[in-house]
Amino acid sequence: MTAFITGTGKTKFGVLSESLSQLLQKAVDECLENAGRTINDVDAVYLANFLGGPQESQLHLNALFSSIYGFEKPALRVEAACASGAVALNQGIAALQKFDRVLVVGVEKLSGTDSKTASSSIAMAGGRILDQQNGIIFPAAYALLAQQHFLRYGSSIDDLTLISLKNHANANLNPKAHFYSKNVTREMIEQSPLVSTPLRLFDCSPISDGAAAVLLEKDAGRARARVSASQLRTDTISLIERNDLTSFKAVRQAAAAAYAEAGITPADVDLAEVHDCFTIAELVAYEDLGFASAGEGKQLVRSHATELNGALPVNTDGGLKADGHPIGATGVAQAVELTLQLSREAGKRQVDGAKTGLCHNVGGIGGTAAIQVLEAVE
Amino acid sequence: MTAFITGTGKTKFGVLSESLSQLLQKAVDECLENAGRTINDVDAVYLANFLGGPQESQLHLNALFSSIYGFEKPALRVEAACASGAVALNQGIAALQKFDRVLVVGVEKLSGTDSKTASSSIAMAGGRILDQQNGIIFPAAYALLAQQHFLRYGSSIDDLTLISLKNHANANLNPKAHFYSKNVTREMIEQSPLVSTPLRLFDCSPISDGAAAVLLEKDAGRARARVSASQLRTDTISLIERNDLTSFKAVRQAAAAAYAEAGITPADVDLAEVHDCFTIAELVAYEDLGFASAGEGKQLVRSHATELNGALPVNTDGGLKADGHPIGATGVAQAVELTLQLSREAGKRQVDGAKTGLCHNVGGIGGTAAIQVLEAVE
Numbered sequence: 001m002t003a004f005i006t007g008t009g010k011t012k013f014g015v016l017s018e019s020l021s022q023l024l025q026k027a028v029d030e031c032l033e034n035a036g037r038t039i040n041d042v043d044a045v046y047l048a049n050f051l052g053g054p055q056e057s058q059l060h061l062n063a064l065f066s067s068i069y070g071f072e073k074p075a076l077r078v079e080a081a082c083a084s085g086a087v088a089l090n091q092g093i094a095a096l097q098k099f100d101r102v103l104v105v106g107v108e109k110l111s112g113t114d115s116k117t118a119s120s121s122i123a124m125a126g127g128r129i130l131d132q133q134n135g136i137i138f139p140a141a142y143a144l145l146a147q148q149h150f151l152r153y154g155s156s157i158d159d160l161t162l163i164s165l166k167n168h169a170n171a172n173l174n175p176k177a178h179f180y181s182k183n184v185t186r187e188m189i190e191q192s193p194l195v196s197t198p199l200r201l202f203d204c205s206p207i208s209d210g211a212a213a214v215l216l217e218k219d220a221g222r223a224r225a226r227v228s229a230s231q232l233r234t235d236t237i238s239l240i241e242r243n244d245l246t247s248f249k250a251v252r253q254a255a256a257a258a259y260a261e262a263g264i265t266p267a268d269v270d271l272a273e274v275h276d277c278f279t280i281a282e283l284v285a286y287e288d289l290g291f292a293s294a295g296e297g298k299q300l301v302r303s304h305a306t307e308l309n310g311a312l313p314v315n316t317d318g319g320l321k322a323d324g325h326p327i328g329a330t331g332v333a334q335a336v337e338l339t340l341q342l343s344r345e346a347g348k349r350q351v352d353g354a355k356t357g358l359c360h361n362v363g364g365i366g367g368t369a370a371i372q373v374l375e376a377v378e
Numbered sequence: 379m380t381a382f383i384t385g386t387g388k389t390k391f392g393v394l395s396e397s398l399s400q401l402l403q404k405a406v407d408e409c410l411e412n413a414g415r416t417i418n419d420v421d422a423v424y425l426a427n428f429l430g431g432p433q434e435s436q437l438h439l440n441a442l443f444s445s446i447y448g449f450e451k452p453a454l455r456v457e458a459a460c461a462s463g464a465v466a467l468n469q470g471i472a473a474l475q476k477f478d479r480v481l482v483v484g485v486e487k488l489s490g491t492d493s494k495t496a497s498s499s500i501a502m503a504g505g506r507i508l509d510q511q512n513g514i515i516f517p518a519a520y521a522l523l524a525q526q527h528f529l530r531y532g533s534s535i536d537d538l539t540l541i542s543l544k545n546h547a548n549a550n551l552n553p554k555a556h557f558y559s560k561n562v563t564r565e566m567i568e569q570s571p572l573v574s575t576p577l578r579l580f581d582c583s584p585i586s587d588g589a590a591a592v593l594l595e596k597d598a599g600r601a602r603a604r605v606s607a608s609q610l611r612t613d614t615i616s617l618i619e620r621n622d623l624t625s626f627k628a629v630r631q632a633a634a635a636a637y638a639e640a641g642i643t644p645a646d647v648d649l650a651e652v653h654d655c656f657t658i659a660e661l662v663a664y665e666d667l668g669f670a671s672a673g674e675g676k677q678l679v680r681s682h683a684t685e686l687n688g689a690l691p692v693n694t695d696g697g698l699k700a701d702g703h704p705i706g707a708t709g710v711a712q713a714v715e716l717t718l719q720l721s722r723e724a725g726k727r728q729v730d731g732a733k734t735g736l737c738h739n740v741g742g743i744g745g746t747a748a749i750q751v752l753e754a755v756e
Contacts, residue, residue, distance in 0.1 A: 050437065051431065051437075052502075053429065053431040053432045053499075053502050054431045054432055054435075056506065057432075057498075057501070057502050057506055057510060058502060058505075058506045059428065059429075059457060059459060059502040059503055060457075060458060060459035060502070060503040060504070060615060060741055060742050060745055060746070061457075062458055062612050062741075062745070062746060063458075063459070063503075063612055063613065063614065063615035063741060063742055063745025063746055064505065064615045065612070066612040066613055066614050066615065066745065067505065067508075067614040067615045067616065067619055070614075071612055072611055072612055072613060072627070072628065072631060073611065073612065074468075074609075074610040074611065074612070075610075075612045076456050076457075076458050076465050076469070076610070076746075077456065077457045077458065078454050078455065078456055078457075079437060079438075079454075079455045079456075079457055080438060080440055080441075080454050080455065081437060081438035081441070087454050090452075091454070091469070094472075094473070094475070094476060095472070097472070097475045097476070098472060098475070120435075121431075123435070124430075124431050124435050124436060124437040124438070125437055125438040125441075126438070127436075127442065127445065128434065128435055128436045130445075132435060232452040232453075232454070233450055233451065233452065234440050234441055234443070234444040234449055234450055234451065234452070234453045235441065235444055235450060236441065236444050236445040236448075237438060237441035237442045237444065237445045238445065241445055249450070250450065253450060363438055363440075363441060364438050364441055367438055367440070367441025367444065368438070368440060368441055368454075
């Protein structure tokens with residue numbers, strides 16, 4: 001595979017006043033400027049968005065993109081629930097077989113409706129019959145996962161609290177994070193309201209607006225990072241249909257394929273962006289990605305290995321928990337963060353000497369898994 | 379490009395009792411059986427769907443697909459309004475660079491809500507501010523197009539009536555058509571209620587449920603048709619943003635590129651499936667696709683050239699008007715019809731000696747255009 005990231009753009013994540021179009025434009029403008037390109041240099045566009053229809057009455061985003069930029073070349077939207085961003089990235093990378101420069105942009109506008117409406121819309125990532133009609137919205141599904149993981153492996157709510165604390169600490173070094181400059185303490189997390197036992201408010205990612213973009217190029221000339229693997233796998237839509245409630249098979253399959261494609265092992269990964277829609281998801285990701293064996297993810301937490309100064313920093317931007325989770329943008333934003341880290345542009349949260357990064361984006365409760373491996377360019 | 383269609387599947391189109399999942403499964407099962415393949419032979423899946431979120435509270439369809447088939451490989455949904463089907467086809471064809479066999483399936487479930495709700499959802503293909511908030515729903519937008527075309531070129535409502543009559547006549551030879559065995563007369567069309575001047579009820583495609591699937595293969599062994607071109611272009615989301623209200627630039631660009639890619643001219647096309655969401659759209663398509671020069675599409679109608687026994691049969695299955703328009707399925711169903719025709723399996727509506735077919739799928743009011751050229755295999 002020959003794919004390089006030559007530009008990145010990202011809006012502030014949070015509850016924002018901008019419209020979907022404005023967010024999209026802001027991220028794309030920044031990305032093109034960052035790459036030293038104009039829209040005329042772009043051969044194709046892959047847009048990621050999850051809830052433009054239900055939340056904003058706006059579908060057909062490729063045409064909306066054309067209205068903003070006068071773009072007439074191939075453009076389309078992909079949707080794979082919360083993995084929409086990384087799936088668009090996966091498709092954009094593959095499209096470099098055909099095109100020289102492909103723009104990938106993810107965007108989501110979730111604020112502006114009440115949170116009950118947003119939750120109902122987000123539930124559309126689950127099965128209508130097995131999940132939605134039985135009240136298994138996502139906090140409940142991930143709570144089941146946490147309960148099973150705790151029971152089987154002896155992990156605990158304290159481990160999840162440490163993950164939340166870490167990600168909030170990282171977000172405090174990231175001015176674009178949803179919870180930048182919010183001083184979150186262990187007490188705040190422990191005293192926050194229960195959402196679905198054992199998950200408390202601070203175990204859940206927020207409802208965020210935002211957009212992120214990367215420019216992919218076949219030519220290495222302007223490269224700021226190199227893509228060495230891109231893999232996509234699927235699994236059933238509902239947790240109820242699975243045999244194992246403590247691991248995501250699609251993630252394990254995508255990870256194995258990505259490591260093989262990149263010619264590396266988990267031990268070669270210097271830093272990772274993982275899909276912590278709930279803190280338990282980050283713990284399970286450690287294990288599914290092979291950073292720890294099954295049940296041993298808790299040791300990475302307890303040894304502080306995944307903190308910013310640890311051996312394997314995870315979610316240096318704050319993750320979905322604290323950077324925010326504007327759904328369609330999330331998977332693209334992960335690649336933005338890795339690119340910043342690998343090109344030594346991550347400012348106060350820079351990880352020294354990182355050469356290999358992995359990003360991991362999950363749809364629903366593991367129904368989609370998309371993994372990319374990025375390498376530093378010299 | 380090396381892409382062959384080896385199997386096709388299509389449900390009955392119409393107001394159906396089946397759920398979105400059931401429709402999807404029915405089309406895919408038929409397609410795989412038709413190709414002599416099983417789901418295990420498929421390397422990747424591209425799903426087209428427009429309104430699963432707003433209408434059915436169901437997104438994340440790749441995972442839903444996995445729930446039905448136990449599919450674990452790459453799968454994703456693409457959305458480009460009413461062109462979703464052909465865009466999925468375009469992406470599936472490109473994916474043969476990487477995979478041996480790619481399944482493309484389009485599905486839509488629109489009935490089950492009142493027609494006002496369906497119309498509101500369909501309006502999401504238009505711009506929220508420029509179109510939706512100004513009441514420019516799709517019948518109104520295409521009515522504007524018709525008015526301008528009539529004024530500029532002297533085409534008339536009688537031409538549109540002939541198109542409607544033709545497509546209903548073709549649908550009467552297609553047992554899977556929404557309006558199969560409905561005897562539509564000129565009087566019925568002319569006396570039908572005005573929807574938006576000059577368009578009457580019988581100038582509008584219906585709100586249909588349905589699904590369609592094709593299996594694409596790199597290897598020619600089981601080929602029933604060969605794909606010789608696949609092109610995708612974009613334009614602004616709103617008609618208000620265009621200079622020319624009597625033609626779709628994205629279609630003209632996609633068509634020029636498709637003819638070049640296939641190494642043919644419009645005169646080489648033996649039959650076509652065109653996007654007649656409204657009868658005026660078929661008339662304009664004749665011109666944008668180069669079957670007639672600008673303003674002269676009416677001559678093809680008046681000379682009966684595009685009827686089943688004419689020189690260039692168009693919409694032999696009944697088109698969106700009478701075969702139906704289950705939105706995500708439509709573009710895929712067009713390729714199904716061409717494959718049946720090119721492989722001499724079209725039954726009572728078989729066009730003799732057809733070697734080259736073109737399908738033309740449009741999103742919104744020309745914001746997306748996707749065109750495929752298919753060739754008979756010997």
